[in-house]
Amino acid sequence: MTRALALFSGGLDSILACRVLMAQGIDVVALRFITPFFAADVGDAERYQAEMRAKYGIGVQVRDVSREFMAVLRHPAHGFGHNFNPCIDCRIFMLRTARALLAEYGAAFLATGEVLGQRPMSQRRDAMGIIERDSGCGGLLVRPLCAQLLPATRAEQEGLVDRLRLLRLSGRGRAEQKRLAALFGIRDYPAPAGGCLLTDVNLGPRFRRFAPGIFGLPDVAAQVDSFRLLLTGRHFEPAPGLWLVLGRNQQDNERLLALRAPGDWLLTTVDRPGPLGLLRSLGGEMGAAGNGGLAGIAAGLLLRYARKVDGRAAPGVVRLESETGLREGRFAPLGEAALEALMV
Template identity: 40%
Template sequence: MSQQDAQKKANDNKQPKAIALLSGGLDSNLAVRMILEQGIDVEAVAIKTPFCDFDCGKGCGHRVKEVADDLGIKLKTVYFGEEYLRMLKKPKHGYGSGMNPCIDCREMMYKAAKEHMEKTDADFIITGEVLFQRPMSQNNRALHIIEDETGLEGKVLRPLSAKHLPPTDAEKEGLIKRESMGDIKGRSRKEQLALAKRFGIQEPPNAAGGCLLTDPAFSKRVKDAMEHTDDIPTINDIELLKVGRHFRLTSSEKLVVGRNQEENEIIKALVQETDIVLEARDYTGPTCILRGKNHSSFTISKAAGIALRYSDAPKDISSKVKLMVAGNEQELEVRPSGVSETDALRI
């Protein structure tokens, strides 16, 4: 037998393999189960971004590690950090309802899955996408754009909606049975819940609240950070966006005010050398960070007034505020800011 014939025979006997983009939510869980049921070997790729961490309780992160273990499949985690922020600064395909760059984001995910597919000699990619479930990225046009621009035409199978989409290479080659695929579309979860019951999923997770970047209030903070940063925000800047009340004091300075003790501790953990930390000296109140450059005495006084505004300090007299500047403790006596003045600065 020639080497070429031997290789062909080996390929013929090879178990088909798929790479799943696994979020840990119900849809991707079901998609993997449908493919495992076809006798396909499956490995998973999970994507983490600065806006979505596993089990964070926000955005699209779910119990992805636990789900992979329950499915009995290998899991590779890919983290997008600075490259994601650069894409977010100016996404090729624009934003959705907030600061969500859905099409560009999916392209990054597809490329990560493609890289793992090629590395592991897998045959195709599967996702839990449902046609028309997400307005920007899960329609026929968007799905075509994403596949075309990532070089994955015919290589992405969406088991839940497969019957509403053109046959993929895996279906044409008989690796999976198209008649066993789903015909789900739209935002209703009725059919997914029925599938979950069939697969014995005892407590299917609730529908995700959506990407954190679609949240209107959070989107305003992200937009403000992008507009007032020469290059891109740091990961530390992004983590700070997730806590506290935010105030734009000048084009280069912002103040973040903790809302409770837990947030105060997070803010303390995020303090950088150039930050000024403010707290009411004699009253219970928030931990605050003044971040930016070229802090003037006027801006520092304004920040101190806002810190007192959210403390237990009397609102009609001056009180002292502790400042930590470059490791040195200082004090400043100011009157608390008024409600209208404070609200006008809030992001």
């Protein structure tokens, strides 16, 4: 039986691409890549695989490519989209990675759920050509949803795939996809878009501000964890090259503790409930535990979100601890204007 290796995002288009091939009797292995920015909903891989098989009849393999993705995000040769999304380089990376896995999965060709003209950056005809060329997938990549609008691939020419049973979808409309979903008996599928945090307009400034510092960290695993931290809680730049994260709730606080790295300062309120704070250097000078200015700003931000006294943020005791020192002191909460100036 012919086997295809399909990039799988969990969205309707990728579900349909798999099902269109499966309807021809092709065995499809769907590959779901995970990074801190997309596929965060996967959670436990086995549970996810069982869910995809039960809902869509699709066999999914999950691969964490977070570390490898750092190089893509750091220097995307084709640049960024409207936000921090390096879509063309991301697609090239995914296809190149999948191509290298063809032999491992015993697959004859690759497939994606791309629809010609659906996305402004990566699904224009010229961009699709670039992606195919630069990923080394020329002739290898079948796009079942729009194949009839594109030149025949090797798999079609060799008769592994029946081109006549592939589709000719284009543009941003979803009507045809919905009709196909109904035809395949697929009812429960995610809403379009919204799956990739790199396209989030609100997160863009935060990515742009802190990414250069994060990429300056020498260890790739630390870079990945720092991006995870960037997606948690409230963020401030108390001084150039310094990064303070405050938890918004218990879940954030636990995440902050899990992502704490050597060299970080942990801030806690002592005399009232308050958020956890994590202060990290991205090249800036942290100073000693008693560094009055920095400690005062960081503690003042923490107190701003601690339990209020008579309805107002009030002075309180904050503990600052690192691997090498511990300091407790009484600090004043930062005012609104100062807070807004430091918030990222």
